[in-house]
């Protein structure tokens with residue numbers, strides 16, 4: 193089990209009170225992210241505190257990531273605000289392959305995703321308002337008008353050539369030469385993952401995965417009658433290298449399925465050197481790597497993390513991604529890329545869907561070549577980063593003491609570990625009754641783990657409704673702990 197650490201202490205000192213006062217000004221919107229904070233002298237005068245108390249308070253706020261000192265501007269509110277919560281520790285799955293039997297939670301979450309009455313913390317998709325839908329509509333309408341019935345036929349099995357060329361061009365930005373002929377367009381990343389797994393594994397084989405991992409991957413693995421070996425995973429740097437080494441040297445692993453960056457649900461990203469070590473290890477042991485880079489474009493840092501495939505000197509990677517998290521979940525356009533495995537991938541693609549619909553592919557190719565995608569990405573990245581930070585701040589204030597939370601540097605999901613007394617599966621049903629949806633932790637594992645964890649998604653601009661919903665969730669978790677205390681006779 194992950195170990196819980198205490199979340200924060202109640203303010204007792206004068207400087208802590210002062211820090212609490214400034215935090216409250218940020219929370220109630222008086223001070224805005226990026227905006228100036230009163231100088232030490234001003235705050236000291238306003239709150240009748242000495243200069244050294246004010247300095248002490250501001251240092252505390254700096255340590256918590258609430259404010260930062262800027263040359264010539266004094267102190268400003270950090271974009272997004274405080275991150276005072278500790279992160280969960282390395283996960284500890286059981287260490288042996290297991291059959292997968294994830295419940296029908298995915299269908300349930302998708303069903304709730306479209307329900308406007310629910311606060312949407314459950315499904316990891318960006319809100320319609322963020323998706324530049326109007327622009328895409330125009331490209332779609334234009335493609336239909338200009339090309340007419342030309343698109344109402346089968347496309348080549350690999351999909352629209354112009355779209356594949358656009359994808360190749362984007363790969364060049366992280367230094368990878370990925371020829372369009374090594375790319376096949378798929379029905380979302382889900383089909384790409386399924387094709388990749390069917391290409392390298394047979395029923396009964398074992399696939400090594402991160403733990404916790406995206407339940408859709410588990411669902412695909414289950415549908416193909418494969419087993420999983422869940423690997424201990426660090427919330428920041430991904431799977432534990434020595435555990436992976438032991439697993440693949442044992443000879444029972446048929447393929448390894450990892451996220452390139454900002455894994456769902458932990459948000460972890462391997463540093464480049466670790467990615468290279470994983471690639472060398474897997475190539476040595478002749479275990480192919482399937483990578484899922486669906487969140488790669490949603491990075492908050494200066495540069496996009498480089499996917500495994502671009503670092504792979506062994507041609508041992510099958511790359512999977514899609515446009516679902518950034519621009520068009522409804523277009524169902526993803527892609528799978530590989531040199532060595534392309535023929536077999538394509539055979540599987542032909543057997544599953546023959547080819548994809550041409551018109552959305554053409555519209556997306558036009559949109560990408562217009563240059564609109566980059567400005568769109570810049571906008572959504574800013575929104576996701578801000579929303580995640582707001583979410584962490586709200587959890588800090590409204591969730592029970594002992595709650596731990598991930599601090600991803602990209603994507604738009606958070607992994608929250610609650611005190612052991614909370615069953616998030618029970619909470620899930622209570623929360624739905626109160627109009628809030630989230631994903632309970634146990635569905636991210638095939639081995640009955642993470643029953644006190646949850647994944648929260650925030651694919652939209654932060655607003656009062658999200659905050660109220662999240663607070664409600666925190667209150668329900670608090671009540672569950674009190675109830676459990678009563679049941680155990682602690683009170």
Ligand SMILES: Cc1ncc(COP(=O)(O)O)c(C=O)c1O
Pocket residue numbers: 316379380381382383406408451455456484486513514515516521525526
């Ligand atoms: C890690 C990961 N891979 C794949 C998918 C599915 O992608 P798509 O909608 O493109 O099939 C998701 C969706 O949540 C995801 O989080």
